[in-house]
Amino acid sequence: MSTSQTEWHRVGPVEELKQTELQEVRVEGKAVALSYREGKFGAVGGHCLHAGGPLGHGRLDGDRIVCPWHGWKVNRCDGLTGSGQAGVEVYELKEEDGALWISTAPPTPRKPVNHEPHPLARPVKREPGPIRVVGISTTGMDAEEPRYSTSEALLEEALKHAAAQGCETKLIKLNELKFKHCEGYYSKSAKACTWPCTLTQMDDEDNLEPVYEAFVHWADVSLIATPIRWGVASSLYFKMAERMNCVQNQITINDRVLIQNKVASFIITGGQDNVQGVAGQMLTFFSELGFTFPQFPYVAHSRGWSAEDMENNIKYVQQSEHLRQGACELVDRAVAKAKTLLESSECKTKIGRGGRKAGGGAVDAR
Secondary structure, three states, rough: OOHHHHHHHHHHHHHHHHOOEEEEEEEOOEEEEEEOOOOOEEEOOEEOOOOOEEEEHHHEEEEEEEOOOOOEEEOOOOEEEOOOOOOEEEOEEEEEEEEEEOOOOOOOOOOOOEEEEOHHHHHOOOOOOEEEEEEEOOOOOOOOOOOOOOHHHHHHHHHHHHHHOOOOEEEHHHHOOOOOOOHHHHHHOOOOOOOOOHHHHHOOOOOHHHHHHHHHHHHOOOEEEOOEEEEEEEEHHHHHHHHOOOOOOHHHHHHOOOOOOEEEEEEEEOOOOOOOHHHHHHHHHHHHOEEEOOOOOEEOOOOOEEOOOOHHHHHHHOOOOOHHHHHEEEEEEHHHHHHHHHHHHHHHHHHHHHHHHHHOOOOOOO
């Protein structure tokens, strides 16, 4: 469109706008990221290609705008990403009578990022097969210098028992995974917390994907084992739990429940007490994700606050047939609950399909 045919929106005095390196302005209700650097203004679409973050509230890195949500970058003048194959809209600018004007004509079109969806982004659908049980060990130790873990030992006993009963089983040890701490994107904006987790999408070296895959897509039963550390669950447990925000936040952001018809149970051991406090946090957290629980959803062991002779605590667990049996009975209860949930879900699906089919034609109710 030629300049003579273009309508213009007055942004403000040039000298005043030069004082701010990057800011958001509104043009006919649309957000525009306006920048100034080395004697030149730039104006591009105000929403990041990745998750719609507000580019005008970001920062400049040379001639690139860094999105404040997840750090994605676009050129402040031509709107292109580093690859040059995608970019945000670009607006025409002019200076006249000491003021900066921006064209209200349609900007250059937005070029979205074209890439394959992340594997975790697929629809949540249970594939046919036996009950699947994942065990998550949250104990921390040096993998090169392994030691006996009471919580992990009981977890392994439970998984062995489940496999003997015909279940598919999988053991995930958090201490063998390298994954980042949650960066609190939700605190920047609710929609900045994405599913799949932004850290998982952006960093191929972040290893939490197997945990997300197990919780959301694979397992019918999730059995989480933790030691007691200063009256609470392990630090690795909380590191994982914080990264599960992206699952829980889908409920509040998109009314999308990723966890359905799934069961969680817990194994808690420690030389110090507060079993019920640890269990309470875990029950609350996993219920918020959407998990359900069997009757008596955890087994636990502690010799109390004064039991500083930890070597005897280990011996007790190693020699306790009662604890091993308890772990086996726990997974039995969880598997039975999972079967009930799946059978109920299948029944509702059949009823729903039948109801729709019957509603499609005339029915003689006499």
